[in-house]
Amino acid sequence: MAGPNPASGPLLRAEAITKRFGATLALDALDLTIIEGEFFALLGGSGSGKSTLLRIIAGFDTPDDGRLLLDGADIVATPPWARPINMMFQSYALFPHMSVADNVAYGLRRAGTPRAEAAPRIAAALAMVGLTGFERRRPHELSGGQKQRVALARSLVMRPRLLLLDEPLGALDAGLRERTGFELRALQRETGAAFVMVTHDQEEALALADRVAVLEGGRIAQLGPPRAIYERPASRFVARFLGAANVLEGRAVAAGFDSTEAGATFAGVIPADTVAVALRPERIRLAANATGPNTARGVVEDAAFRGDDTLLLVRLAGGALLRVAHAEEDGAPPERGGGVTLAWDAADVVPLAS
């Protein structure tokens, strides 16, 4: 992964950005820094404030409170077109009566760019997204993926320092999503612009972004590189939102962490304020005869073959249902209804304080 240039400084700083819609607090004194040239993902569930934040950065909405600094200067009062920021809408928002070339030219025309300068820029932007030869088509003569490329070209032709992408892969089918994701990353590297992508898809965020912010109720629940967020979620919310991690409730004790619902003691580095632990399914192994801390007994309630592994749903002695990924190389998975003993390493127990 290329990652942002470590020498790059902050491009945009949101400071205590607050936005209310009536009684709804959409953004709650949110702080965020976007670094020059990075691929950043805003990840969150429905209503977490993702689109509101994007619209405020683009200038389509004004915060009730807080500052938005670009190169250190507040741009809250700067109109959208005067910001070196461009936004690609989920709906693409192409003009249906205009050709592809005219759609891409639109921003340049509005900015008064001379024709002689605009033409090569339009050609370059279309080439960048692989649409050379489509100049004269209308949006209704394009596939969904091609429309998206036109929308991208229309943004990139403005040479923004920051490109905002609202669910850029949302409208594409599964096959096209992966390819387009790689293409987005390549475009981001090629242009050197910072990309900020909004998504509710955790896999997409983890796969594409250099850094991810998980949003919850208008606040950032956790921010960091994908691997750090995935392996060390900071709270139950993040662990559950990222999907697949087992979250077990309990309390910190002298020996570690006692979970009645697991019927197990988790030994490891457990701070006193721990209220739950996260444990990833692929870190749990079958260990016949294992006893003591970091082991548990249960019964296999169901099993689903997933190609590389089999996902086991194991009902633990304490009542909790544990997801266990049983790798193919570890041999045949246990039968449904069979009793199993599970074990894991202390290093894989992630304490959660909230």
Ligand SMILES: Nc1ncnc2c1ncn2[C@@H]1O[C@H](COP(=O)(O)OP(=O)(O)OP(=O)(O)O)[C@@H](O)[C@H]1O
């Ligand atoms: N124009 C508006 N008027 C009233 N409430 C709004 C408006 N826009 C957003 N909200 C509310 O603000 C909160 C945040 O909305 P926002 O659209 O930013 O969420 P989101 O994370 O983008 O969600 P989704 O993934 O569903 O698009 C929600 O509770 C939403 O109902």
